[in-house]
Amino acid sequence: MTDSPNTKAAEALVEFLKVMEELRDPQGGCPWDLKQTFESLRSHLVEEAYEIGDAVEESPKKVCEELGDLLSLIGLYCQIARESSLFSFADIVHGITEKLVRRHPHVFGDTKVSGTKEVLENWEAIKLQEKAEAGAQKKGLLDGLPRSMPALMRAHEIGERCARVGFDWDSAEGVAEKVREELTEFLEEAAPQTGGRASQSSERIVEEFGDLLFTLAQQSRLLGFNAEEALAAANAKFSKRFKALETFAVEQHSDIPLGRLSAEQLQALWLQAKKTLP
Numbered sequence: 001m002t003d004s005p006n007t008k009a010a011e012a013l014v015e016f017l018k019v020m021e022e023l024r025d026p027q028g029g030c031p032w033d034l035k036q037t038f039e040s041l042r043s044h045l046v047e048e049a050y051e052i053g054d055a056v057e058e059s060p061k062k063v064c065e066e067l068g069d070l071l072s073l074i075g076l077y078c079q080i081a082r083e084s085s086l087f088s089f090a091d092i093v094h095g096i097t098e099k100l101v102r103r104h105p106h107v108f109g110d111t112k113v114s115g116t117k118e119v120l121e122n123w124e125a126i127k128l129q130e131k132a133e134a135g136a137q138k139k140g141l142l143d144g145l146p147r148s149m150p151a152l153m154r155a156h157e158i159g160e161r162c163a164r165v166g167f168d169w170d171s172a173e174g175v176a177e178k179v180r181e182e183l184t185e186f187l188e189e190a191a192p193q194t195g196g197r198a199s200q201s202s203e204r205i206v207e208e209f210g211d212l213l214f215t216l217a218q219q220s221r222l223l224g225f226n227a228e229e230a231l232a233a234a235n236a237k238f239s240k241r242f243k244a245l246e247t248f249a250v251e252q253h254s255d256i257p258l259g260r261l262s263a264e265q266l267q268a269l270w271l272q273a274k275k276t277l278p
Contacts, residue, residue, distance in 0.1 A: 016071070017089060020079040036076060045073055046148065102126060124164045141165065153228040155217035163221075172222040179219050182212040237277075244273035 003011075023033040048070040055062040078089040103126050105111035106119065113119050124141075131139075141161050145154055162168060169175040186208040217227040248269045249258050261269075 013089075016075060017079075020075040023076070024079050024083065033076060036080065038077065038080065041073055041077060045070070048073060102130070120160075120164045124161070150228055152213070152217055152231060153226070155214045156221050156226050156228060159218045159221045169218070169222060172219060175215065175219045175222055179212070179215050182208070182215045186212045241270070241273040241277050244276050245269045248272050 022028070023030045026034065048066065052063065052066040052070060055066040074092075075089065078087070078092060081087045082089075101108045103123050105122070105126075106113040111122065113122065141164075142158055145157055145161075149157070159168070169178070186205070189205045189208045220227040220230060245266070246258060249256075249261065252269070253261060253265065
């Protein structure tokens with residue numbers, strides 16, 4: 001009888017945790033791993049998470065590799081914690097397993113839900129109940145958002161959390177009207193002169209621009225996509241086109257540095273790049 005996937009995973013995990021122990025062995029471990037702390041590993045966690053995001057655009061094999069890199073950091077965190085009797089890998093697994101069961105009563109209990117919206121609403125209600133039962137100090141709905149989260153991603157998550165308690169636009173068209181309002185306000189502030197009124201201070205322009213970006217993030221959310229991901233795709237598209245522009249510039253104007261080409265020449269090269277890479 002062949003081993004089940006879970007059995008193979010358990011065996012692989014035992015081997016993985018043994019490697020973590022050896023890497024942190026004071027007598028023969030790795031000098032780099034031995035000097036790591038909770039604080040020193042923070043930036044590596046963020047970096048690995050972003051690398052997983054990049055890998056999704058490449059191949060499943062690359063995703064598998066990057067998930068392994070992230071797991072290595074989790075394992076290192078667990079080993080450091082275990083050495084100080086703080087918690088273990090088993091504590092993490094048991095904790096998240098119990099949490100998932102508690103917060104999915106529509107799967108592991110008798111609760112009925114009509115769709116994703118109700119699942120998320122129940123999740124927030126259960127989470128608040130858990131905190132109350134634990135005697136934890138009551139926090140606001142948005143207090144748990146990571147401070148280091150990219151701004152557009154944070155704006156999306158703010159909207160998601162508020163929507164779970166019913167504080168949201170009724171439709172994408174409703175937020176579209178707000179986008180038009182914020183765009184008008186920004187353009188009025190940014191213009192040298194609008195309607196005979198002098199533009200406001202740069203601080204006011206920045207504020208209006210931020211309001212516009214925040215509202216756009218909410219419109220993308222209601223349309224079913226993430227503004228952070230949309231901007232990342234736009235960045236990638238622009239970068240590819242500009243790379244092509246540089247190639248065409250070398251081919252057609254080899255005797256002139258890119259920075260010395262005229263605006264008309266650059267525009268012609270850009271249009272050529274766009275045709276090559278639509």
